[in-house]
Amino acid sequence: MKGVTPTERFWFGVASVAGAADSPPLVQGARDMAVDVLWDSDAGDAFAVLVSEMEDATQGTLKCLCAFTNIVAWADALRQQGIKAIETPIAAEDRGTGTFDLTITAPLKLATNDEEAGDPAPVLGTLHGVRFTPAAGDAADPEPLTVVYGQDVSTPAAGVSNSEVIVRSVEVEMPRQDVCVLQDGASFVFSGKGRMLLPPRLADLPYAFAHSRCGQLVRRLSDILAPPAAPPLSRPVLKHRASEFKTTGYRFTDVELIGMRIDLRPFGDAADDLLARMIRPLNFHLDRNAKIDPISAMGFSYRPAARVLVLELVRYGRMYLGYDKPDQGQDDPFESQYELLLRVLVGRVDDDGAQARDPAMFVPAVFVDSAWSKMIGREYQGFRKRLARFVDSSGHPLRPAGGPRNGSTSPLFDVARVEQVDSFRSNPRITPILDIDLPSIDPDWFERAEPVDSFGVSLAAGPRWRQSDFSRKEFRRSFAREVLQDGPTSFNSMQVAPVDRRGLPPAWITGSFHLNGLRAAFPPGIATLQLGDSAELPYAFRLLRKVMRNEPIAMPTGDWYVGRCSLDLRVEDGLV
Numbered sequence: 405m406k407g408v409t410p411t412e413r414f415w416f417g418v419a420s421v422a423g424a425a426d427s428p429p430l431v432q433g434a435r436d437m438a439v440d441v442l443w444d445s446d447a448g449d450a451f452a453v454l455v456s457e458m459e460d461a462t463q464g465t466l467k468c469l470c471a472f473t474n475i476v477a478w479a480d481a482l483r484q485q486g487i488k489a490i491e492t493p494i495a496a497e498d499r500g501t502g503t504f505d506l507t508i509t510a511p512l513k514l515a516t517n518d519e520e521a522g523d524p525a526p527v528l529g530t531l532h533g534v535r536f537t538p539a540a541g542d543a544a545d546p547e548p549l550t551v552v553y554g555q556d557v558s559t560p561a562a563g564v565s566n567s568e569v570i571v572r573s574v575e576v577e578m579p580r581q582d583v584c585v586l587q588d589g590a591s592f593v594f595s596g597k598g599r600m601l602l603p604p605r606l607a608d609l610p611y612a613f614a615h616s617r618c619g620q621l622v623r624r625l626s627d628i629l630a631p632p633a634a635p636p637l638s639r640p641v642l643k644h645r646a647s648e649f650k651t652t653g654y655r656f657t658d659v660e661l662i663g664m665r666i667d668l669r670p671f672g673d674a675a676d677d678l679l680a681r682m683i684r685p686l687n688f689h690l691d692r693n694a695k696i697d698p699i700s701a702m703g704f705s706y707r708p709a710a711r712v713l714v715l716e717l718v719r720y721g722r723m724y725l726g727y728d729k730p731d732q733g734q735d736d737p738f739e740s741q742y743e744l745l746l747r748v749l750v751g752r753v754d755d756d757g758a759q760a761r762d763p764a765m766f767v768p769a770v771f772v773d774s775a776w777s778k779m780i781g782r783e784y785q786g787f788r789k790r791l792a793r794f795v796d797s798s799g800h801p802l803r804p805a806g807g808p809r810n811g812s813t814s815p816l817f818d819v820a821r822v823e824q825v826d827s828f829r830s831n832p833r834i835t836p837i838l839d840i841d842l843p844s845i846d847p848d849w850f851e852r853a854e855p856v857d858s859f860g861v862s863l864a865a866g867p868r869w870r871q872s873d874f875s876r877k878e879f880r881r882s883f884a885r886e887v888l889q890d891g892p893t894s895f896n897s898m899q900v901a902p903v904d905r906r907g908l909p910p911a912w913i914t915g916s917f918h919l920n921g922l923r924a925a926f927p928p929g930i931a932t933l934q935l936g937d938s939a940e941l942p943y944a945f946r947l948l949r950k951v952m953r954n955e956p957i958a959m960p961t962g963d964w965y966v967g968r969c970s971l972d973l974r975v976e977d978g979l980v
Contacts, residue, residue: 411446413536417613474828481629486555491775493828506531511775533590545583559902562911583619657970658721668711679708682768703755710873714747741774742794764898768944786899786913836936843929924967931959
């Protein structure tokens with residue numbers, strides 16, 4: 405906004421890392437490491453820390469290796485400009501005279517066999533001696549300072565989304581004003597405990613900053629990062645996906661879920677309009693203004709297969725990267741998370757065809773309490789994940805490992821509310837998403853539940869698909885038969901990337917879920933859902949609430965279920 409002075413201040417330091425006996429270079433040929441700390445002094449505890457390499461100190465362009473921020477909107481905006489930022493708690497301790505120590509903590513539980521679920525999250529790094537305002541003896545810098553980040557913006561490539569990414573280079577300029585050179589030193593220490601969230605090149609060693617600078621940003625960070633702030637420097641090119649992120653499969657064990665089948669048939673045309681709007685991203689190839697390869701402009705469309713939505717609440721006890729091992733060992737690092745998502749069953753209908761084919765699940769909205777899962781989902785899987793917290797009836801947030809913050813265990817049934825959060829700050833803005841009122845459930849139901857076979861409960865779509873769900877002629881016969889006979893042990897997934905406005909062509913992301921050892925039951929009683937009412941919630945949730953006339957949703961026995969299993973997620977190349 406014109407005439408408004410930005411409240412974001414900065415601290416910027418460069419440490420020489422090449423040639424030192426105890427400090428190896430970050431990459432071959434790198435000479436310096438730069439740390440850029442941004443602080444919204446108006447908000448008080450809003451921070452971003454960008455860690456970069458500098459191959460040529462005279463050129464001044466940085467390559468950000470990793471970034472941490474406790475503000476969700478900042479993380480999303482940074483990733484949109486090619487800066488791989490992740491949301492983390494960042495605590496500032498005032499040492500007096502305007503000097504701070506910043507501690508960056510892992511945003512979720514990174515557990516191994518020698519750690520208990522109640523252990524505190526590991527520290528990723530500590531930055532000592534940061535000052536955002538000058539003190540006596542500090543001199544104004546006569547030279548203007550513009551920090552320039554040369555980044556690669558990427559997204560999965562069309563047709564080869566599992567193996568290739570399409571990349572374009574951009575420059576993000578962050579001009580500074582009122583710059584002062586600080587005379588006192590600072591240091592940054594990385595911790596190896598956060599190995600899953602840090603680039604492997606960052607050593608567990610201190611980096612010393614003999615001199616640094618502070619001052620103000622010329623413009624607000626949100627304005628700097630807003631598209632099209634970073635114009636492309638080159639035409640997009642294809643690169644191997646492994647150069648960014650090697651894992652293409654995921655294994656989940658100790659999975660608990662509560663599923664609700666929301667029947668929209670009583671709402672008629674309003675339900676059809678709701679579902680068509682929810683799956684609109686799948687039909688990007690029908691948009692004449694879309695930036696897509698001509699080969700993708702094929703004669704078909706995706707359509708909702710039934711007037712049914714599935715709402716699932718899930719707890720993943722252990723999440724592993726990769727599915728190549730038959731049995732994950734206790735020594736393999738894992739994470740845990742809660743998740744809330746909407747599913748829509750879709751089918752591909754050819755322009756000249758009479759029958760739909762290729763049934764798949766599309767997820768228009770999903771909430772997780774894992775920042776790591778959120779980043780992977782948005783960057784590589786096409787899931788529009790948002791951060792949330794899951795609380796019990798007393799308002800206490802539950803740990804992803806399955807218990808409240810005091811470390812005691814707690815079943816998934818104890819989740820009473822899901823809330824969207826805007827930050828990892830001490831006092832985040834909370835937006836209610838969903839209130840859940842479940843009847844009393846026997847905690848021993850798992851012991852009595854029978855294993856589910858191909859003719860049992862379909863967790864892909866709720867308690868059970870019914871032939872009557874498929875009222876449109878293109879989804880009857882072969883399509884319905886395939887859905888009903890596939891059973892709950894596997895189902896296909898279809899998403900679209902990118903999920904934001906990064907100016908790269910969209911692509912379908914195809915995958916498959918394989919469930920193992922599934923046990924399920926239909927508890928007696930009525931489950932009641934109340935959707936939140938806020939313009940800050942995803943479009944799909946707002947549409948659903950409108951169609952349901954803002955009334956509570958009552959789920960009688962048979963329309964909701966509970967289950968336990970393990971599952972594998974595989975991301976695959978192209979359309980079949």
